[in-house]
Each structure stands twice: as structure tokens, then as C-alpha cells.
Amino acid sequence: MATASFDRDDIxxxxxxxxxxxxxxxxFLRHLLPPADADDVAQDVCLEVLRSPGVLLRGDNPGxxxxxxxxxxxxxxxxxxxxxxxxxxxVALSWxxxxxxxxxxxxAALKACMAGLGERLRQMLDLRYQEGLNASQIGERLSMSADxxxxxxxxxxxxxxxxLGGRLATQDAERAP
Amino acid sequence: MSEPCVTWRERVGGMxxxxxxxxxxxxxxxxxxxxxxxxxxxxxxxxCERLLHTAATQAAPQRAPERRGSSTSTLRRTTVRRRRVxxxxxxxxxxxxxxxxxxxxxxxxxxxxxxxxxxxxxxSATALSSADGxxxxxxxTLVSGAELRGGPAQVRLADGTxxxxxxxxxxxxxxNATLRAGGGAGVLLRLDDGAVGxxxxxxxxxxxxxxxxPLAESVVVGTAFRVAHDSSGSELTVSSxxxxxxxxxxxxxxxxxxHARVEVAPPPATLIASFSxxxxxxxxxxxxxxxxxxxxxxxLAQPPSGxxxxxxxxxxxxxxxxxxxxDQRLATSVQTFAAQHGLTLIALVIPINPGRDQxxxxxxxxxxxxxxxxxxxxxxxAIAALVDGSERVRVEVPEGKYWSVACRWQADGGVVLNTGxxxxxxxxxxxxxxxxxxxxxxxxxxxxxxxxxxxxxxELHAGVLDDAALAARVRALASANRFPLTSW
Numbered sequence: 001m002a003t004a005s006f007d008r009d010d011i012x013x014x015x016x017x018x019x020x021x022x023x024x025x026x027x028f029l030r031h032l033l034p035p036a037d038a039d040d041v042a043q044d045v046c047l048e049v050l051r052s053p054g055v056l057l058r059g060d061n062p063g064x065x066x067x068x069x070x071x072x073x074x075x076x077x078x079x080x081x082x083x084x085x086x087x088x089x090x091v092a093l094s095w096x097x098x099x100x101x102x103x104x105x106x107x108a109a110l111k112a113c114m115a116g117l118g119e120r121l122r123q124m125l126d127l128r129y130q131e132g133l134n135a136s137q138i139g140e141r142l143s144m145s146a147d148x149x150x151x152x153x154x155x156x157x158x159x160x161x162x163x164l165g166g167r168l169a170t171q172d173a174e175r176a177p
Numbered sequence: 178m179s180e181p182c183v184t185w186r187e188r189v190g191g192m193x194x195x196x197x198x199x200x201x202x203x204x205x206x207x208x209x210x211x212x213x214x215x216x217x218x219x220x221x222x223x224x225c226e227r228l229l230h231t232a233a234t235q236a237a238p239q240r241a242p243e244r245r246g247s248s249t250s251t252l253r254r255t256t257v258r259r260r261r262v263x264x265x266x267x268x269x270x271x272x273x274x275x276x277x278x279x280x281x282x283x284x285x286x287x288x289x290x291x292x293x294x295x296x297x298x299x300x301s302a303t304a305l306s307s308a309d310g311x312x313x314x315x316x317x318t319l320v321s322g323a324e325l326r327g328g329p330a331q332v333r334l335a336d337g338t339x340x341x342x343x344x345x346x347x348x349x350x351x352x353n354a355t356l357r358a359g360g361g362a363g364v365l366l367r368l369d370d371g372a373v374g375x376x377x378x379x380x381x382x383x384x385x386x387x388x389x390x391p392l393a394e395s396v397v398v399g400t401a402f403r404v405a406h407d408s409s410g411s412e413l414t415v416s417s418x419x420x421x422x423x424x425x426x427x428x429x430x431x432x433x434x435x436h437a438r439v440e441v442a443p444p445p446a447t448l449i450a451s452f453s454x455x456x457x458x459x460x461x462x463x464x465x466x467x468x469x470x471x472x473x474x475x476x477l478a479q480p481p482s483g484x485x486x487x488x489x490x491x492x493x494x495x496x497x498x499x500x501x502x503x504d505q506r507l508a509t510s511v512q513t514f515a516a517q518h519g520l521t522l523i524a525l526v527i528p529i530n531p532g533r534d535q536x537x538x539x540x541x542x543x544x545x546x547x548x549x550x551x552x553x554x555x556x557x558x559a560i561a562a563l564v565d566g567s568e569r570v571r572v573e574v575p576e577g578k579y580w581s582v583a584c585r586w587q588a589d590g591g592v593v594l595n596t597g598x599x600x601x602x603x604x605x606x607x608x609x610x611x612x613x614x615x616x617x618x619x620x621x622x623x624x625x626x627x628x629x630x631x632x633x634x635x636e637l638h639a640g641v642l643d644d645a646a647l648a649a650r651v652r653a654l655a656s657a658n659r660f661p662l663t664s665w
Binding site: 023024027028030031048051061062064065068069071072087090091094095103106107110125129130132150151153154155156157158160161162164165 | 186187188189190191192193194206218219220221222223224225226227228229230231232233329341343344372374403405412414415416433435436438
């Protein structure tokens with residue numbers, strides 16, 4: 001029986017493309033799913049791509065292609081995390097719309113806005129987004145109820161979103177001719 | 178900005194959290210298309226979340242995994258659970274449907290034009306065989322009508338187009354075939370299971386390459402794409418160019434970076450009860466369309482065997498059924514039906530009858546009525562929601578229109594009354610609409626207690642919907658619940 005022997009160059013190129021896209025793919029999946037499941041799905045996406053390496057290489061938007069596969073694979077988790085499908089559509093749209101050159105400016109604005117939050121709220125946001133803990137786990141770390149954590153995170157997201165919106169709008173206005 | 182907008186915008190950061198159940202955000206999401214202000218807030222919060230996630234993953238970048246079998250995958254080390262890629266065997270009814278389609282393909286599509294000219298070559302293969310079980314090795318040539326089983330494998334067509342076949346796939350290749358949707362295909366790939374990636378060379382527009390699954394046809398317009406099919410449906414992901422997707426839902430162009438899915442329709446629901454009245458519409462607790470309804474005198478209420486989407490969805494404890502009964506006889510029949518099937522009947526939605534002071538629904542606390550929605554004779558088509566006998570909200574509902582009321586239970590046993598999302602108009606509200614009722618119960622719930630987060634959605638109709646509107650509504654409900662409708 002013949003052994004699988006995909007073109008070695010193709011595999012190398014695909015791996016390079018995946019390495020470049022993986023952080024963003026993982027971030028996208030963490031936007032859809034809790035971190036452990038997101039990382040599982042990210043791995044599955046990579047394995048799917050490696051099965052058909054040519055498709056990724058010949059495409060002109062590898063990120064969108066990977067997110068398409070990711071959404072398909074993530075849909076298997078919908079039963080456990082029955083997030084409203086419309087929310088997912090808004091999330092996907094957000095990832096499709098933003099141009100890469102905006103990232104540095106957005107990240108700088110985020111950093112500035114984070115600095116304006118209280119220490120405890122910053123700690124909660126770090127635990128949620130950096131360490132990937134859920135509300136119950138954060139609650140255990142900080143001796144708070146899960147509901148209390150959810151409420152604080154909700155307020156934190158709202159405050160950050162307002163701050164970001166203001167800062168980015170100001171930057172846009174300054175850049176305008 | 179309306180009052181619901183203020184409340185929702187304060188809570189939007191919580192409602193978009195993946196840990197929050199869909200029901201929580203249902204009403205808000207339904208409100209978004211008509212409210213640019215709320216939509217902007219949602220987009221702002223999602224943008225913020227995207228940045229937080231991006232910052233987190235950029236802080237700790239990880240490499241792509243090696244192919245299965247390698248030991249150097251960083252991701253694999255971090256993965257708690259590994260799952261086998263899904264390979265679902267066809268259930269009998271699906272196999273039957275697939276067989277029917279396959280017969281149609283063989284008789285009307287693939288048959289007349291088979292050729293014995295070699296038009297494809299196997300470039301790499303693992304566990305690949307032909308339909309008769311003969312192993313296919315690198316360099317093997319394929320003629321029209323060849324069927325490939327197994328994989329992964331790579332195949333090159335005569336025009337330079339490359340195919341990547343996933344493991345455990347089933348793919349047949351035919352030259353000069355006729356498509357289901359009409360027109361011809363230079364090469365037709367028939368995928369019955371698994372997945373195939375395609376990087377197509379420029380195609381002859383009069384005889385392009387096409388990939389067919391039991392549910393859909395993807396016709397190449399000059400592109401790279403991937404098609405997958407299993408027992409739940411067919412999935413198309415386009416990497417570059419454009420693919421024309423033809424399915425039972427019609428024809429559409431899928432562009433680069435997009436994906437489209439065609440799902441298997443479930444079998445028809447079993448008819449287990451019928452009513453004399455012909456109208457029964459409403460919504461479930463999570464804002465979804467009604468899960469049981471009467472159409473042409475029949476009530477579809479029993480999930481088909483093996484269905485993944487029961488018609489009657491759980492609502493905390495018991496089930497939700499909302500009916501717009503034309504008469505008391507229907508209401509009584511529904512109550513009897515619910516009792517016979519152990520269902521909790523939460524709300525009856527009854528048209529407002531001008532001139533009659535009619536109770537629409539009442540929520541009870543140990544036998545004492547705490548929340549009631551009644552018709553007042555203050556003006557035609559007006560509805561008032563009472564809490565402990567005091568009017569909290571009054572709305573006007575024009576003839577033929579509707580208004581929704583939702584009661585949401587809190588952790589402390591209290592309840593918040595929300596109204597909105599209808600074609601009616603709020604004319605009076607006494608704030609706050611939240612009430613505290615530690616022992617609040619409703620309907621005939623077996624345990625007598627609502628659960629935290631339970632939402633009862635009630636649709637109030639002024640007058641009876643006309644037949645055309647009702648038919649359209651039932652069609653929409655059937656479509657949303659993926660039920661075939663044959664009698665409308």
C-alpha cells in the first residue's frame with residue numbers, strides 16, 4: 001500500500017502559514033468558546049488544513065478560510081454552549097472587518113483603557129482573558145461568587161468598550177485630513 | 178432611547194459572554210436589527226472582546242501542530258481532550274434518502290456519458306482503494322466512473338486541477354456529466370462521505386468542475402475550496418475565487434473566505450393530536466418560535482424518533498406551550514393534551530375580545546394570583562399587566578397586531594416583567610416593574626417553582642390572524658424548526 005506523501009514543500013508552506021495565523025485563530029476561537037475547547041478546535045482546524053494543504057496555499061485570505069473551518073468545527077460545541085447564533089455572526093463579522101494595520105493602534109488604546117480600570121477589575125480581566133478561567137474559577141481565586149464575577153466582568157467589558165470607542169474615535173478624527 | 182435599550186445596553190457586556198445561555202440574550206438579539214444604537218454598542222463590546230482575546234494569544238504564541246502521529250505539537254501538549262474526527266454512519270432513513278439520490282444520479286446524471294479515457298492520476302495515497310476493494314497506489318490512473326474509498330490521498334486531474342481527499346472519504350469521479358441543476362460538468366466529483374479539497378485550474382464555463390453531495394452541488398467558477406459531507410449535512414468553505422452552490426434552498430455564490438452549509442432535513446414529525454381550531458401560534462421561553470402548533474386542524478407535537486431537535490423544548494422544569502386559541506374549546510383541548518403528556522402548560526395566548534374583561538394568563542403564588550395579564554375596558558385592544566392587583570404596564574394592541582410580555586425569574590425568587598417587541602404601543606408603565614415574590618409559582622408546574630433565568634414569553638394577539646398571515650407564520654415556524662410542511 002502506498003504511503004501518504006504530500007508534497008514536502010506544500011507541508012512546509014502550510015505550516016508556515018498556520019504559524020502566522022494561529023495566534024489570531026486561537027483568539028477568534030476563544031471569542032467563540034471557553035479556552036480549553038477553543039484550543040481543541042484550533043488543533044482540529046490545523047489538522048483539517050494539513051489534510052488539504054493546497055487549498056490554504058492557493059487562497060488569498062487564509063485567515064478567513066481558517067475561521068470558516070473553525071466556525072464549522074466550533075458548531076459541534078453549540079449544544080454545550082448554546083450561545084445565540086446571531087451573537088456568533090456579529091463576532092465573526094468583527095473579525096472579518098478589521099484591517100490588520102489597525103491592530104497596533106487598537107492594542108495601544110486597549111492598554112491605556114485597561115490602565116484606567118481598578119486593580120481588582122484588571123485582575124479579573126487578566127484571569128478571564130490571559131489565563132482563560134471561567135467565572136467560577138475566578139471566583140474561587142478571588143473569594144467571590146461566580147455571579148459577582150460575571151457582574152464585574154460585564155461592567156468591565158462595558159467600561160472598556162466605552163473607553164475604547166472614545167479613544168479610537170478621537171484617533172480617527174486626528175488622522176482624518 | 179427606549180427603556181429596554183437603556184437596560185440592555187447596561188447588560189450587553191454580560192449577554193455576549195459565551196457562558197451566558199442563549200435564552201438570556203434572545204430578546205435583546207431579536208431587538209438588534211431594528212435598533213442601530215444598540216447594534217453599535219454590541220459591535221463596540223465585541224470589538225473590545227476581540228482585542229482582549231488577541232492580546233492574550235499574542236502574549237503566548239503557539240506553533241501549528243505537526244500532522245497526526247508527530248510528537249512535536251505544542252498544541253497537542255496543551256490539549257486536555259482529544260477527539261476522533263467525526264465519522265457518523267448514516268442512520269437508516271438518511272441512508273434511504275441518500276440511496277434515492279444516488280439512483281437519480283446514476284440514472285440521470287452520470288450514466289449516459291461515462292468514458293474509459295484516463296483523466297486523473299493518483300499522486301499520493303494512504304489506504305486508498307477502488308469500489309471493488311482494489312488498492313490504489315501512487316501513479317494509478319482513473320477513468321470516468323472511478324470510485325475512491327479511504328484516504329488521505331491526492332489526485333491530479335488531466336487539466337492540472339488537484340484534489341485532496343480526507344481519510345475515510347468516499348468520492349467518485351465522472352467526466353462530462355449532467356448536473357442536477359441543469360447544465361453540464363466537465364468533471365463531476367460525487368462526495369458521499371468525508372471531505373475533499375479542490376484547487377481548480379481555470380474551467381471551461383460551459384463544462385466546469387462540480388462537486389456534488391447528496392444535499393448540494395458546488396460548481397467551480399475558478400477557485401480553491403473544500404467540500405465536506407457527513408450525516409448532518411454538507412459544508413463548503415471557499416479559499417479563493419467563487420463557487421456556485423446549488424441545493425434544495427436554491428442557488429447562491431459563495432465567495433473567498435466564506436463558508437456555506439446545507440443541513441439534512443429531519444424526518445416529518447409524528448402526528449399525535451388534532452384540534453378543531455386552525456390557529457395556534459406563539460413563542461417559547463427562549464424567544465424561539467413556537468414548538469408546537471396546530472395547522473389545518475392538526476397539532477404537530479411529537480419529536481420524530483431520533484430527532485436532535487425535539488419540538489417541545491425543555492423550559493427549566495416542564496415545557497412551554499403557547500397557543501393562540503380561537504375559542505375556549507381549543508384552550509381546554511390544549512390543557513388536556515398537556516396533562517396527558519405530562520407537560521407544563523405555562524401560558525395560553527388568547528385573542529382579546531372587545532367588550533369582555535378576560536383574563537389572559539395568571540401566575541400564581543400558592544394559589545394567590547400575583548401576576549395577571551388582563552384586558553381592560555379602558556380602550557379597545559388595551560392590555561394591562563397587573564402585579565398584586567396593581568397595574569404595572571398597559572399597552573395598546575391594534576387589531577391584527579401583537580405584543581409580547583416576558584416574565585423573568587430572579588435568583589431570589591422575584592420576577593421582572595418585561596414587555597415589548599410587538600407591533601403594539603406601550604401607553605403606561607408604573608415603575609419598577611420588578612416585584613419580589615419568594616414563593617412565586619406559575620401554571621401547573623410539577624414542583625410549583627420557576628427556576629432562575631426562566632423566561633415566559635407570551636404573545637398577545639388582538640383579533641385573530643388572517644389566514645394568509647397565519648400560513649406565513651406557520652411556514653416560518655416550520656422552517657425555523659426544520660420541519661417539512663406539506664399541508665400548507
